[in-house]
Amino acid sequence: MKIKNHPLDTCDNDNVEITFETDSVVSLRGRMLNYRPGHSVVLFKESPETLASTIGRYITKKIYEGKRCPYCKERLFDEEKSCPKCNMYLDFTSPDIIKILKDFKIGKVIERLTGTEKEKIERGLEENKEMIGTSEAMKKVFQLIRKFAPTDYPVLIIGETGTGKELTARAIHERSNRADKPFVVVNCAAIPHDLLEAELFGYEKGAFTGADKKRIGKIEYANGGTLFLDEIGDMPYDLQSKILRFLQEYTFERIGSNETKTADVRIIAATNVDLDQAVKEGKFRRDLYYRLSVLTIKLPPLRDRGEDPVIMAKYFVERYSKELGKNIKGLTADALEVIRDHPWPGNVRELINTIRKAVVLTDKEFIDVEDLDLKVKCNPQGSGNGEDILNLKRNIEDLERRLLKEAFILAKGNISKVAKMLGISRPKVYKLMEKHGIGEIPE
Ligand SMILES: Nc1ncnc2c1ncn2[C@@H]1O[C@H](COP(=O)(O)OP(=O)(O)OP(=O)(O)O)[C@@H](O)[C@H]1O
Ligand SMILES: [Mg+2]
Incomplete structure (x- = not known):
């Protein structure tokens, strides 16, 4: 070229x-x-x-x-x-x-x-539908899911990224009387703030520039079912009061309309930010927080779930090996040790991605430490002196490039999936692709 x-x-x-x-x-x-x-x-x-x-x-x-x-x-x-x-x-x-x-x-x-x-x-x-957990912390979570599911009250799910907030919300919905009705997800962080209200409540034709036809919002779509408000901590302050009103009266208006509508929707919200702190900082409405947090489920990070990472790793090796038509028999003792010791900052999602990648790439019968590729590698092209090896910026960039590449392979280029795997937004994925030249024409 x-x-x-x-x-x-x-x-x-x-x-x-x-x-x-x-x-x-x-x-x-x-x-x-x-x-x-x-x-x-x-x-x-x-x-x-x-x-x-x-x-x-x-x-x-x-x-x-x-x-x-x-x-x-x-x-x-x-x-x-x-x-x-x-x-x-x-x-x-x-x-x-x-x-x-x-x-x-x-x-x-x-x-x-x-x-x-x-x-x-x-x-x-496919995202797995099962929820695995044998630790005491997770048994408590399962108990709460069972208890909260049949009520119609809002539930607040709190947890670090990748701990299973969405999976928990779905588990509640599936065990509720609303199971045969829609489960609708709105990610408050992914939708630009000025569009979020329209996304939730819908709008009438001519309500604003570009509203060339009427559109119903996610609340109306979810009628009879559950609306999952992901990353609720990112909801703009003025919209929070509209959601609070909906939670109190189950009424709302489409943008550009005076007609008050009702919808029978259960709200489940999730956050990975400390809402308590956000309330103190004036970023999140106290009244909405109180309303949402009556029934709360705190998902523990994976590192606090005892043997769960090991159990999950074994399960996912078997599952992906079968699905990919491979004959992987399990993990070596050393690999299990590394899994036990790893802090899993990306929680279950990181573990699943690590295992899936290892299963895809290995040619061995037992996945070993090398296949897991969990250590941050230093740039081999470096000059070899200590300063170079420890260069944080370069190591982070290397890691970023590697993870992006791997996510691309696993997601077959599906940007939404890449974004989900990496726990970042789609625009950020595009930025990183450009930065690291991934998806470009080979020279
Ligand atoms: N206990 C579990 N057992 C099996 N799979 C799980 C478990 N928890 C989470 N997962 C899987 O891990 C991945 C991440 O879960 P999920 O999307 O629910 O996390 P999240 O907390 O919503 O993440 P984020 O904060 O990044 O949105 C999904 O593929 C989900 O199916
Ligand atoms: Mg989520």
Whole structure:
């Protein structure tokens, strides 16, 4: 790939010409978003059809030329459509690529491209529905779930990231009288503040610029069922009073309407911030906090769950091994020891991702310490002196790049899943992809 008129030549980032040499030589126009030799980010101006026939062919050619899967580095022996090891898509010449480029969502790309194969993978990698726990702390949680489920009261679930807040909310819903009605999730942190009210309460046509038709909100969708307000600590202060009113009267108005509506919805809220502190700082309404926190479930971090990490690790090895058609018999004693000692800052999600990755990548019968890849590795290219090895910034960047790459492989490029696995927002995933050049055309 050659870039003409690149910023070093002309300083005109908006009009660069990129030449692809495949069977023929084709030039495309683009805008340079970020230029570094070997790591450029270009936004192409051409039609999806042109992009598919040029870049798609170019990427495919490069992949087959390299003879290794660009995602997991497995050796490729012939021109297969997807990697035999990690299943990532390898052939970007299909007409389907046009559809994908049209909506420009990488997650959707892989989903559409892999069709039935994707279904198989998705089933395998599906979020697990079971809740595992043998520690005293978790037994208490299970007791509370059973006790709270049949009541219609709000429940507040508190826990660090990845401790199972959403899973707990679903478990309550599934054991409640509302089980056959919808369970609707609204992540207050993921939706821009000015859109959250519309998302929750809906709006009438013309209620604000861009409201070209009426839309019902998540509260109405959830009628009869449960509304899960995730990351409630991120809800803007003025919206908190509207939710409080809903909790008291079960009434609300769509934006742009005076008609008061009612909905029969149970609210379950979750937070990983200390709401008590947020109340003290004036960021969270005291009255809403009191209303929500009557029934509270505190999910302990994984490091405080005794043998649970080991039990879960064994369970997930068996499960993923079966799902991926592998014959992994378990974990070595050393690997179990590392699992027992690891602090699991990302909690159950981190453990699941660690195991899943180990199962995908290992060729051994027993997963060992090396497969778990839990230690922060120092940059081997470093000069070797102590200062270099300990350079925190570089080590964090290395770790960030590695985790992002691994999440990409496991999520088959589905950005939502990558974001979920990494415990960050989708915009942040895009930022990191750009920063680390992941998802780029190989040079
Ligand atoms: N006790 C458990 N047993 C089995 N799987 C679990 C358990 N707890 C959580 N998980 C799994 O761990 C992952 C993370 O759980 P979940 O999304 O519910 O966490 P969360 O607390 O909502 O995380 P976040 O704060 O990042 O939103 C999910 O795949 C979930 O199925
Ligand atoms: Mg969650």
